[in-house]
Amino acid sequence: MDLKQCKKTIDSGLNAGKFIIVIGKCVVKYEGRAASKLSEGDRALIIKKDGTFLVHQSKGMTAINYQGPGAAILTNFDSDNNKLSVSAVRKTKNSLPGNVREQIVVTFNTVNFADAFDLTDDKKLKVFGTEDELSNLLMQDLHLIEPGLLPVQQESPLAKGQIDILARDKNGAFVVIEVKRRQAELAAVSQLKRYVEEVSKKKNTTVRGILCAPSMSENAKKMLDNYNLEFYKLNYEISNPSAKIIGLEKKQKILGEY
Amino acid sequence: MDLKQCKKTIDSGLNAGKFIIVIGKCVVKYEGRAASKLSEGDRALIIKKDGTFLVHQSKGMTAINYQGPGAAILTNFDSDNNKLSVSAVRKTKNSLPGNVREQIVVTFNTVNFADAFDLTDDKKLKVFGTEDELSNLLMQDLHLIEPGLLPVQQESPLAKGQIDILARDKNGAFVVIEVKRRQAELAAVSQLKRYVEEVSKKKNTTVRGILCAPSMSENAKKMLDNYNLEFYKLNYEISNPSAKIIGLEKKQKILGEY
DNA sequence: GCGATCAGCGGCACG
């Protein structure tokens, strides 16, 4: 396909706020929070009306180079070398020292296909089985963990923050509960430990910490035991239009290890 | 575009291992590790030869629904309702209780465009300014942190694991160094704390912990101080074909807080 | 706008 014509297709597509696709042999360069180079190969470039800019290779799920919404798109046809470059520039969100500007340049040597499409769609995705949903379900059924466990009301200034569930057990002790929708690993234990320390310090008392997850890695289990935190295996399903907690199973410390 | 013809285009594209693009009005359903529903709207579907399956809306950087490499693609034309469904099925990697199978179904009511392209490309992306690169650079210039700091050789069984850099200071004390390429937040401090505890326990001695990052959040700084860990502001640039450490600046504890 | 956390995180490297 003629590169000059391709530039026209892209430009008018940008103007009309369309969904643009370009397929061809290109080189990609990126500079911003990091820098990258991708030597020549066949790729698909997607440009959305919000400035999203995606370079996809023939394999792999993630875009090999990209620019998020808000990027300004520029095209340039180099008639001397017969190359078409398409670039996207934006300001970096995360302030990194010195690098505020992010730029990605795709230089096409040949283009097999280029077109722009009218896509209008602002439907939102509804997801079931998120951690937030599981956490809310569990909050209403704390007795599944143990009798007498009661949630500390959200209104309490102490319940604010990032803690999934704050509760008190039958003895009145504070219990921090962290819910994970998938296997809990070291980071999850660190996180729970941090919350427990925080509440413990604020209330100047001993605080229990409970991790609820479908499973735990071995190392995470060891670390949990070291910190005297508790683990409950969380069984749930998402078959319905929403998630459902099937049950919670207490996992005791493994003692026989010497 | 005729849906029956579209099915043919997709099927032969799949057969030939091509890069397939379908644009049209569709509904998307997903069930697997979680579940989701996306009501009717215009979207672009991309299918790669490795089974990658991406549904993109007109805005936003990330695919609204997806399936990673390895998915099996199936097409079905429902002549009664004149609908074309394209689905992708694969086994979940992360073992979640009960849900091993992941399925995404895209049901098209109308299709504006469908074609398959020959994309061959196995070039690898070269990235500069990764944490790994910065860590390696720093390892060779530990004096930038303080005189007398020497790396513990990689061969040592103690240096194994996930610790970025393990060193000894001029007094012979172990120093765990964690490098972050962007602002360090609470999780980074938790991580460093964990490493310090680990080494401390293994060597049965006091261990220092140093966090090197371009910046830190306020809460992270407080937590760092609480744990008696140290922070060095890491200045670097990535202008060259590789990254370059400009300098390290010690950030003292904030004492005047009472 | 910053910051803390989740994500169907994905991807990689190492045991």
Added chain:
DNA sequence: CGTGCCGTTGATCGC
């Protein structure tokens, strides 16, 4: 294969 962790993480929500 699990698992730990980085990522130009992105996206979201609360402050």
